[in-house]
Amino acid sequence: MRALTDVSFDFAAGEIHALVGENGAGKSTLVGVITGLIGPDSGFVELDGKPIRFRNPLEARAAGVTAVFQDPNLFPHLSVAENIFTGNYPRSGAFVDRKAMAREARAKLDDLGFDLDADRLVAGLTVAEAQFVEIARAVDTGLKILILDEPTSALTPGEAEKLYAVARKLKSLGTTVVWISHRMEEIRVLADTITVLRDGGHVQTSPAAELDDDAMIRLMVGRSVVLNQVARTEPVGPPRLAVEHLSLPGVFDDISFEVAEGEIVGVAGLVGSGRSEIAQGIFGLSPRMTGVVRVGGAQVKPRSPAAMADHGVVYLPEDRDAEGVISSLSIAANISLPSTRRLSRFGFMQSRRERELASQQGQALRIKGHVQDPVSSLSGGNRQKVALARWLATDPRVLLLDEPTHGIDVGTKAQVHDIMRNLAREGRMAILMISSDLLEVIAVSDRVLVISRGRLTADIPISEASQERILAAATRASNGKDAVA
Amino acid sequence: STQAPGSSGATASASQSGGSAVKAKIFMAPKFTGLAYFEVARKGGEQAAKDLGIDFKYIGSDKPEASAQIATLTNAIPQHPDALVVSAIDGDAVAPALEQARQAGIKVVTYDADAAVTARDIFVNQLTYELAAKTMLDAALLNSPSGGLVAFISASPSAPNHAAHVKFMKQLMDTDPKYASLKYVSTVQFAGDDATKSQEIARNLMQAHPDLKVIISSSAVSAPAAEQAIIDAGKGGQVFATGVALPSSVRDFIKSGNSKAFMMWDPAELGYIATVAADELVKGTITGKEGDIVDAGAAGKYTVGKDGEVDYNKPLIFTAANIDKYQF
Amino acid sequence: MSRQLRTYSSELILVGLIVLAAVWSSGLSPYFLDTSNLLRSAQFFVIFALMAFGLFPVVVQGEIDISLASTLAVGSVLFALLSVRGVSLFAALPIVLVATAALGAVNGLLVAYAGLPSLAVTLGTMGAYRGLAYLLAGDSGVTGITPDYRLLGSSWVGIVPSSVVLALIIAGACALLMGTTSFGRYSYAIGSSPAASRMAAVPVNRTRVAAYALAGGLSGLAGLVWVSQYQSARGDNADGSILFVLTAVVLGGVSIKGGSGRAVGVLLAVVLLGTILTGMQLANVPGTSQTLVIGALLIGAIGLPRAVQLIRQRFGSGQLTAPAGE
């Protein structure tokens, strides 16, 4: 399989160069090739006009090329300072100079404007802080190229702002910043030049000013896609899922809401506000949670995911690869996993029924690939569809979707939205959709819940929902009390 | 059917070779290979093979596990040896395999450690348990003439000979006036024939019982190791380890005066007699019934006693005066 | 067809190795190709096979259990005690199987619900259960097993020893269990990714405990085979044999990291090891060399594919995509 084919283009010095493309377009692979993580089968990288081949990221770093890779990769048991200098320790003689290491780390963090204690263990950091550590690690004096692979996907707008400032500062110092992102709005405000990749190939490189959003999306997916809001045509039915006074000490407090049959309820909030935890609590992943959960009017005890799935309540986790699918198993095995019992007769699985079920779901969601292929061979969007398909195969009544389009390209995104609408309208399912993408929340939901610091701060009908109103609720502490004590 | 198919054929072929002028084929299987004691016994067996014209093989696994020995014995049977000379690692567990061998016409002699009586023709016992116990206590008194407190280190809770030795020693100390000056620690410690473990236990025993005088072990690994630990703890000449030991492993202790006496028997001679007995069983000169006489030439003549037991019973106590005589 | 070949490549390699080993063994010893002897020797590996089939689902789930040999000892001693006390085999069987399954379940509970690393847990219970076996057996072990308990080890089905038939039945049951039931599906899923399995409504903890209980129960059954074949039970029964069992499971193509492996592979691995060991013992190869050969076989069989791959990369395409040197 080829991940990249004949990609050639230039990065100019002292610019912010955005790299865009659908999921699986080959952006991350390109980063690997440039930094020496992956050996290209052919072709070469030129730095300052000279061809060069790094054998590993340390060599690349020595030549002034560093990258912050897509997934956070830190050493949890070690301090922030040590993470910043791993493999590159300040030394005195043969020894690691621990004092100098802490000092330099502090200086670096201050310099970047990150408020972070260098002596803390990384194990205790938030996602955003971890991301800062990665960036602090990558940024160095004499840096020629800094590559950031989706650096803001886990950051709040405020935190992202900090990062924009860092990028601009580096640019002013003559560093080329390669910025990979799926967020159109930040590419708009940051990029000087935009390169579009598609299917492992180079499509176009042009100055940002010459490329509007529509054109960019067309180049990325080969057609134009709009996130449009579809007016609802059918009335909502009776409540399917109702929760009352859900609390999990230190995480969320006194959460009550209802989701009706055929309704899509969006859940907005800042990262870490507790949205995922609430959904996971309902799905039986937090035995310590208190409160009442009703499904179709009957009270149920969320003891375990297996029990909740039996009640028709299912949860699509936000971390697709670690939790959503089992990559080493086949598409069919993934899809049939929660339905094994139903597919068994006298305790034995019936492989014919399993294959039928898998291909039926695969066709319905337009999953690429043969049902016997391992999920690891699929792109992110298709994996997400597999993760969804395995639940749809159980014929659920309530869908809890956590960031269902996180890190998915615009094309697939629209497709997922259609699927959701379809499930709600035709399938009469109750859908709770957690999303950090406000445009998406507004485009897809019938109603928007906002969570702030573990409390429900707003329940907004879609007719009144706006980005401003949601954000205001997301940053407000209700009654001055925090759930997080 | 409960009879292994094919075993009757084996009987026929084995009885053909018996009594004829063909060299007897005898396999010796120690508890496990790699231990110096068994290696010395092997030399005796090889000597007998040379003297009597026997086709002799030494077989076994290096794992001190009953199942490994059973595998060894099971796989010996189809090779149709005329006799097996075995030191049983677990006398009951190997019994079925040995019985199978006997059904196939193979004579079975046990030495050093016996198997169930029905599973063998003859057991050549180096020392009766009681005599061994006595000899060990004698060695203890040679070390500490005024008597004192004794502690025991055994191999494992499931080693029957060690258990019997300890039982008899306790009995003798309780009843025999000769050993009245000796008292004992009731709990037995187990070192699994491991030198390191034996030393650790020896050190701990000295701490547990400040008035300890003697540590006795019938493991040829534990006794010297314990003595070494005593010397290293600076207690040489005050506390003594004794019991079963190869002279080569205690020569230095005895010569340095730290220890006065250890005991054993001559494993080479034991191996010799056992092999001779096997040969005589094969030739049919003896059958293993009570009163038969095993004639081991220079090693002596031994009468088969009750239950096919042949008592070699020549304990040796190694002291400064005689240790140089024993080169094993 | 080629997909089939690829799926079963590790089993095919094992079959090839078995053939090689058989040829080698019959060259080593003229006694090797004696059918009745071969079947009798097979009997000896039944105990290991049963433990291996118990360990197999545990390893598929990405865990390990090194306490099985100790569990076997508890099982054999319990059987022996019940036999001596005149309890019939049919009453004893459920009692002991439940007891040993419970010992396994203790491991499982500690691993699944308390989230402890299985190697450490079973390192601990390996000692504890061994102590328990000694405690039950007393100083000299239990002898005087009644004939009904010995039937399994001394009867034959046609020309095949009953215990070998038992092992084959268990192998078949294990293959069905892992290949076609929800327990098997769940096991492979858990071994591949516990977190994702939990999210997919797989009852992770229960499945884990079940695997450990099964392993304990099969070890208890192996204890019965022990008692029936060796007619005695002591605290040190099967001490040290877990290394052999683990070797068989790993050699059978079960990844120690979990998520893959098949029962037929485990069976073939036991056969392979049995063939080699029997051949060497029939040829009176010294024990030391046997140890060396088994160790080398383990390393060779597991390391060879990767070695070939490395050599091909070095001299073939000249491309290394694996992490390169510093």
Add this chain to the structure above:
Amino acid sequence: MTASVQTVPERLKERLQISGGSAALRIRFMGVLAFQALLMVVFTALVPRFIGWGNVQSILFTAAILAMVAAGQTLVVLTGNLDLSVGSIMGLSAYVVYDLASQAPVLKPYVVLVAIIFGVVLGAINGFLVAVLEIPSIVATLGTLSVYRGFVSFYAHAREVSVGELPQWARHLASANWLGVSAYVWLAVALVLLVGFALRTLPWGRKIYAYGSNPRAAYYYGLSSRRIVIGAYIGAGVIAALVGLLLGAQVGNINSLLADGIELQVLAAVVIGGVSIWGGSGTVYGAAMGAIVLATINNGLVLLGVQEFYRLIFQGAAIVAAVAVDALVQRRVQSATNRRAIMEVTS
């Protein structure tokens, strides 16, 4: 979408700082200490002689050998691997080196050097199998456990190296007392401090921690997993080979079974000492404490006159208890961590 907002509530931050991270990891060592203290209190209450200087020395002497090998094992466990072959390396080194020295007296002054060479070679073989051939460590070292031991037995041919054949200095060392404490205890203290220092301050040591903490990150950071893992195995091999010499000198009569089965004791010490079997956390000091705990249990139970069975059961329980504490700490670290990715490798 450019509202400027507070990231994570301040109080949450505080909570994370307390519950997560360093505090919990440090508590882990205190846990072993506390367990040891508890053992000492109980044993002293039952047998007052327990706390006597002589007895303490006896415990320390027993612990010394175990602590040194455990320090070597810690190197490997920190990388998230295992070395089951340490006992075989010890036996091989002790037997072969002393035997060579007694056969060829010219070698006598170089005994230590020869042992180091053995340690490097045997450790490197382990490392090669694990890091280059990518055989899971438990499988690879299970294989070398057999192969190395098979080699000694092969070489030894059931002979023993007897006390008289050992170099004089080695024998002296085994019984020497420096400042009233056994030389082995001092050597153990020195070795544990040395390894601890190297792990803390040498880039070599820091890379071992980093790699063990998150191998995938190490890969992204350009650390060579091969060098790190092979280095750790060589360290463990050299320590095992040297300690083999010490143990050989202590035992006196060396047979080919020396140190057979010690790997499980060593592993128990490491686990009790709070070195995470998942890699990346724990210290050699903890492992050394683990060795002391084991030695204390063995000693105390002999003092109490308790049967062997109970020792097995008690030790097993201690191991399970220790990992339970470890898992609790690990969970705190984990709960305080971004569930998404950072700790993914360790779960």
